[in-house]
Structures are given as structure tokens and as C-alpha cells.
Amino acid sequence: MLEAAGLTSAEETVYRLLVTMSTASADEIAEHTELTPGETERVLAALIAKGLASGTERAPRTFAATPPDVALxxxxxxxxxxxxxxxxxxxxxxxxxxxxxxxxxxxQLIEVITGAEALRQHLRQIQDSTRHEMLWFCKAQYVAMPSGSNRAEYDALARGVRYRVLYEQAFFDDPGAVANVTDGVRAGEIARAVPHLPLRLAVSDRAIAICPLVPGGPSGSSEEPTTALVRDSSLLEALIALFERYWEDAVPLHVGASGAVSADEPARGQVLPALDRQLLSLLVAGVADKAIASQLGLSRRTVQRRIQAMMALAGATTRMQLAWQAARRGWM
Structure with missing residues (x-):
């Protein structure tokens, strides 16, 4: 048990005995351990050299253990x-x-996966190993995982993994899709919708991605999907950038008390106060918060608070998304 501390089996036996006794002679130790007198002397000398024991100078010589917290x-x-x-x-x-x-x-950059079963297995393994964030493009007509079957997502959400999922509109026509999205959002998934997605995609911790090379047919067809497992490379960076670009333009999805999924559609009839419109124009022009505050006669904290309020109103999580939503809603 104490090999990690550098003790042999015999040294550990003698040291454990000394810990249970205030002092002991070599003969007593030999009697309790069944070591020969010569072996006992050699073990005691080794323990003393390692600072694990001490011995008296006068005969009859006795030995005592050094406290474990000091010695080990x-x-x-x-x-x-x-x-x-x-x-x-x-x-x-x-x-x-x-x-x-x-x-x-x-x-080492791209591994080719053939078949729906192999794809399902890799998707489960990747989600099980994710520690921070999963990015996901969900297209209509599943190839590997039908709606509601991705239990690995719920396990990952439970341990704190962030899921950002983009659904194309046609996805909601699949059987069980709405209930699947409802369950996911209630479990913590951050969901958005776009009219169309260019491909299927899953990205784990921005370190590895799965995307199709040959799409294959819907489940049940004779066409098997051929998929690429993409590791750290310029291609992976491009896939992540593609996800973020679609995410910025997507509409946030929410689940109401009734369980219905709804989207934050732009409200073009909504009018911002004149001060907020002016602030927003300066923000979109790239003016720093400090300069905006000085120009509008506000404190920097007030500027930041009003920006946060507009972001919440627009359902935006970044200032870039706020600018895009503001243009859609006719706020400027």
C-alpha cells in the first residue's frame, strides 16, 4: 500500500508495527514480523535512512516510528x-x-464513418466526452437518430454541458419533433430556428465535429450515410464559423406553459424611445461605450444597462445579434 512512498513490503510491515508501539527492540520486531535478526537490522537501517524511524544510541537499543504526517x-x-x-x-x-x-x-484530421449505426455510436461517444459545449445543426428527416432518441444530450445537460441547437423549419414536420424540442428546451437546451440549414453538423467543445460527406437517405432507405469526423484543423474552424453565422440570424425558440414551442418573431411595429434609437445608432457605428456616454450625457453604466435592456427585448445574446435584430425590427 505504501509503495508509492518508496517503501518495500518488509519496510512497510516494520513501519506499521512501529506505529502501533511506542518503542520496540530489534528482537521484538523480529518476533512480531517473522523476519530474521539480520533482515530486521537491515530494514530498520533503511527506515532510519528514509526518516521513517529513529533509534536510541545506548543498549539495549530501541526504535520508534516517525509520525506519518512528518515522514510520509x-x-x-x-x-x-x-x-x-x-x-x-x-x-x-x-x-x-x-x-x-x-x-x-x-x-489524423478526417476520419470517414460509414453507416447509420456507426454514426449513432460516434455521436453518443462524442456527447459522453463533451465537457463544455455542443453545437448542433438539426435538419429534417433524420438519418441516424430519430426525435427523442438522443438520450446522451440529456445526460450531458444534467452534468452542465451547454447545448446550442439550430433547427431548420422543415424539421418540425417530422413525427415527434415538436415534443423533442420541447423536452430539450425544458432540460436546458438553447434552441433557435432558421428557414434552412446547409448540412447536418455536430461540434463538441470546438475540438471535433461530425458532418456528412455523402448525406445518404432518410432512415429506412437503402442509402447509408458517409460521414466525416473532423479534428482540429482549418476545416473545423470553418464549420464552427458556419454555425456561428447561422446562429446570429436564427430566431430564438421558447416553450410556453402549455408546452407549445414559439419563436421570437421581429415586431416591426415596436418603437424604441428616441434616446435608445440614438444610442443604438452610435453602437452600430462602432462607437465605444465611454464615448456614447459622453455624447449622450449619460453615465457609462447607464449606457450598458440600456444596451442590456435592448438585448433582452430583442432576444439577443451579443451586441452583434442586437444590431442584426434592430435592423430586422426597424428600430433604426
């Missing part, structure tokens, strides 16, 4: 720190190794 814990902490440093070094070396392999081996 600092040593174990030093080993733990060394292991942490080694682990960090190995992680860095692994990343360097992967970058080197990616330059020379395309298989």
Missing part, C-alpha cells in the same frame, strides 16, 4: 507535484505529436 505526507506531496508536472509535459508532447502527425497524415 511531504514526500507524497512532492511526488504528486512531480506527477502533475510530468502529466502537463506529456499533454504538451501529445499535442505536439498530434500536430506533427496532422501535417503528414490526413487520417
Amino acid at each position: 505526507l511531504p514526500q507524497l506531496q512532492r511526488k504528486s507535484d512531480a506527477l502533475d508536472q510530468a502529466r502537463a509535459e506529456v499533454t504538451g508532447l501529445l499535442e505536439t505529436y498530434r500536430r506533427t502527425r496532422r501535417r503528414s497524415d490526413p487520417d
Whole structure:
């Protein structure tokens, strides 16, 4: 048990015995441990050298254990720190190794997956390993996972993973789709809708993505999907940028008390106060908050508070989304 602290089996046996006794002679230790006198002397000498025991100088010589918190814990902490440093070094070396392999081996960048069952398995594995965020394009007519069957999403949401999911309008025509979206939003999914999506896509922690190479037919057809597993590369960055671009233009979805899914449609008849319209115009023009506050005679905190209020009114999570929604709603 104490091998990690550098003790042999015999040394651990003798040290544990000394811990249970205030002092003991070599003969007493030998009698309790069934070691020979010579072996006992060698083990005691090793324990003293390692700072785990001490012995009297006068005969009859006796031995006592050094307290474990003094003898063992600092040593174990030093080993733990060394292991942490080694682990960090190995992680860095692994990343360097992967970058080197990616330059020379395309298989390190893109892995081809064939068939719906293999696709389902990879989607489950990726979601199970996600720690921070999943990005998802949901198109109509599922290929691998029918509505409501992606239980890995609910497990991930329960452990704090953020899900941002984009649905194309035709998706809601699939059987069970509305109930699936309702359950997802209630579990914590952040959902939006767009008229059309260009492809199916899932991205885990911005580190790995799954997207189709050959779409395949809907479930039940004879055409099997051929899918790419894309790792850290310019292609992955492009897929993430594609998701974010569609996300900015999408309409947020909400679930009402009745369980109905509704969208935040732009209210063009809504009129902002003149001060907010002026503030918004300056914001869209790229003027900094401090300069806006000075020009409008407001405090910087007031400017930020009014911007937050407009973002909430527009259902926007970023200032870029606020500008886009403001243009759609005719606020400027």
C-alpha cells in the first residue's frame, strides 16, 4: 500500500508495527514480523535512512516510528507535484505529436464513418466526452437518430454541458419533433430556428465535429450515410464559423406553459424611445461605450444597462445579434 512512498513490503510491515508501539527492540520486531535478526537490522537501517524511524544510541537499543504526517505526507506531496508536472509535459508532447502527425497524415484530421449505426455510436461517444459545449445543426428527416432518441444530450445537460441547437423549419414536420424540442428546451437546451440549414453538423467543445460527406437517405432507405469526423484543423474552424453565422440570424425558440414551442418573431411595429434609437445608432457605428456616454450625457453604466435592456427585448445574446435584430425590427 505504501509503495508509492518508496517503501518495500518488509519496510512497510516494520513501519506499521512501529506505529502501533511506542518503542520496540530489534528482537521484538523480529518476533512480531517473522523476519530474521539480520533482515530486521537491515530494514530498520533503511527506515532510519528514509526518516521513517529513529533509534536510541545506548543498549539495549530501541526504535520508534516517525509520525506519518512528518515522514510520509511531504514526500507524497512532492511526488504528486512531480506527477502533475510530468502529466502537463506529456499533454504538451501529445499535442505536439498530434500536430506533427496532422501535417503528414490526413487520417489524423478526417476520419470517414460509414453507416447509420456507426454514426449513432460516434455521436453518443462524442456527447459522453463533451465537457463544455455542443453545437448542433438539426435538419429534417433524420438519418441516424430519430426525435427523442438522443438520450446522451440529456445526460450531458444534467452534468452542465451547454447545448446550442439550430433547427431548420422543415424539421418540425417530422413525427415527434415538436415534443423533442420541447423536452430539450425544458432540460436546458438553447434552441433557435432558421428557414434552412446547409448540412447536418455536430461540434463538441470546438475540438471535433461530425458532418456528412455523402448525406445518404432518410432512415429506412437503402442509402447509408458517409460521414466525416473532423479534428482540429482549418476545416473545423470553418464549420464552427458556419454555425456561428447561422446562429446570429436564427430566431430564438421558447416553450410556453402549455408546452407549445414559439419563436421570437421581429415586431416591426415596436418603437424604441428616441434616446435608445440614438444610442443604438452610435453602437452600430462602432462607437465605444465611454464615448456614447459622453455624447449622450449619460453615465457609462447607464449606457450598458440600456444596451442590456435592448438585448433582452430583442432576444439577443451579443451586441452583434442586437444590431442584426434592430435592423430586422426597424428600430433604426
